Amino acid sequence: MIKLVRSKIAILAIVSSTIPSWAMDLDTVKFRNCTWCHGESAQGYAPAPRLAGQTERYIENQLLSFRAHTRDNPFSKQYMWDATANLSSRSAHDLAIYFSTLTPKAANDGDKELANAGRTLYENGNPDANTVACAVCHGPNAQGIRDIPRLGGLSYYYLKRKLEQWGEGYHAAAKSPMPQIASKLSANQIEALASYLSFGK
Amino acid sequence: MKLINLRRVLLAAIPIIVICTADRAECAASSQQALHAKIEYCNTCHGLSAQGYRGFYPIPRLAGQQTQYIENQLRAFIERRRKNSYMYNVAHVLSPEMQTALAKYFNALNSKPLRDAPRTLVDKGKTIYEEGDPNSNVPACMACHGGEAKGQQEIPRLAGQLPDYIFNKLVNWNKERGQDERRPDISAIMLPTSHNLSKAQIQAVAAYVSQLQ
Numbered sequence: 340m341i342k343l344v345r346s347k348i349a350i351l352a353i354v355s356s357t358i359p360s361w362a363m364d365l366d367t368v369k370f371r372n373c374t375w376c377h378g379e380s381a382q383g384y385a386p387a388p389r390l391a392g393q394t395e396r397y398i399e400n401q402l403l404s405f406r407a408h409t410r411d412n413p414f415s416k417q418y419m420w421d422a423t424a425n426l427s428s429r430s431a432h433d434l435a436i437y438f439s440t441l442t443p444k445a446a447n448d449g450d451k452e453l454a455n456a457g458r459t460l461y462e463n464g465n466p467d468a469n470t471v472a473c474a475v476c477h478g479p480n481a482q483g484i485r486d487i488p489r490l491g492g493l494s495y496y497y498l499k500r501k502l503e504q505w506g507e508g509y510h511a512a513a514k515s516p517m518p519q520i521a522s523k524l525s526a527n528q529i530e531a532l533a534s535y536l537s538f539g540k
Numbered sequence: 541m542k543l544i545n546l547r548r549v550l551l552a553a554i555p556i557i558v559i560c561t562a563d564r565a566e567c568a569a570s571s572q573q574a575l576h577a578k579i580e581y582c583n584t585c586h587g588l589s590a591q592g593y594r595g596f597y598p599i600p601r602l603a604g605q606q607t608q609y610i611e612n613q614l615r616a617f618i619e620r621r622r623k624n625s626y627m628y629n630v631a632h633v634l635s636p637e638m639q640t641a642l643a644k645y646f647n648a649l650n651s652k653p654l655r656d657a658p659r660t661l662v663d664k665g666k667t668i669y670e671e672g673d674p675n676s677n678v679p680a681c682m683a684c685h686g687g688e689a690k691g692q693q694e695i696p697r698l699a700g701q702l703p704d705y706i707f708n709k710l711v712n713w714n715k716e717r718g719q720d721e722r723r724p725d726i727s728a729i730m731l732p733t734s735h736n737l738s739k740a741q742i743q744a745v746a747a748y749v750s751q752l753q
Contacts, residue, residue, distance in 0.1 A: 476595030
């Protein structure tokens with residue numbers, strides 16, 4: 340089944356990249372290609388993150404880094420490398436605009452009891468342990484900015500795995516302080532942060 | 541007030557004295573380690589070579605900044621003379637020795653400026669920086685910040701600073717600086733000038749100083 344989906348994605352990626360970008364408004368094929376995994380209204384589904392409302396430059400950047408194989412965590416490698424193999428830079432740009440304008444919904448799937456601890460860590464960091472406050476870069480409401488992603492309302496599972504993977508050395512080529520930050524977070528801190536953020540906007 | 545300060549200094553010194561009398565070499569090594577960990581922590585937000593970084597907010601360059609300016613600002617965050625909840629959290633756990641060590645470390649750095657402000661504003665900014673704008677009661681910035689914008693003592697270096705950081709500070713000066721009426725500080729000097737500069741003038745000056753090495 341996964342194989343079938345993969346080959347379909349690859350085929351559609353090829354088809355969609357041949358459609359000129361001026362036809363963007365009419366071109367639902369491209370979006371359909373993404374929404375198979377990311378959900379009908381791009382709200383995310385299982386390991387595939389929500390795209391709706393994500394910052395435009397972040398989406399574009401990630402698509403290009405899948406294509407360049409610099410974002411290399413297992414699911415990216417397994418799905419997104421092929422899905423973006425034939426994506427033109429222009430299409431990446433158009434898709435980013437499209438998804439960033441959709442209204443996001445919160446996943447609300449974290450552990451409610453951990454949310455407060457996660458909030459404290461998100462807003463204040465832990466200065467004694469040299470842990471920075473996430474809010475300084477991701478914004479007080481986790482809304483993201485430019486190529487810094489919106490985190491509020493992403494799924495617990497996705498956030499948790501992403502934070503773990505930064506610490507495991509994936510995506511190390513990214514020009515980002517995240518590998519350094521995430522490698523210092525404990526398992527409890529990661530669960531608390533992912534829980535808090537999953538209830539966000 | 542003096543008594544309180546003295547008490548604070550003594551309290552902070554106690555753990556160091558206790559450890560250091562036990563083994564001087566070990567003490568020096570562990571405080572070096574603590575300093576390096578703290579520098580790495582600062583750099584996470586202020587840029588890997590402290591050249592400044594753009595998170596949700598523009599985060600200022602610390603490289604080459606005046607030692608006394610950094611020390612005074614850290615104290616200002618702690619004493620709430622300067623309002624910034626993130627930097628209050630960061631600063632209030634730092635011992636006076638750590639504050640000084642960090643200030644000296646960042647002062648000694650000479651990272652390249654990001655140089656990403658619009659070039660078209662540089663000439664206009666240079667004129668304001670060097671001559672002020674007498675019509676709007678704006679003095680020449682260089683009178684205090686120096687011809688090369690390197691600053692002096694508690695007056696900050698502006699050379700290489702992020703232009704959007706400078707802009708944010710100047711348009712919010714009265715909301716962020718000098719917030720303790722009982723403890724007026726050097727930030728009062730900038731208050732009238734921050735009012736008298738137009739937003740366009742601030743952008744021009746910020747563009748000029750941001751590209752200075």
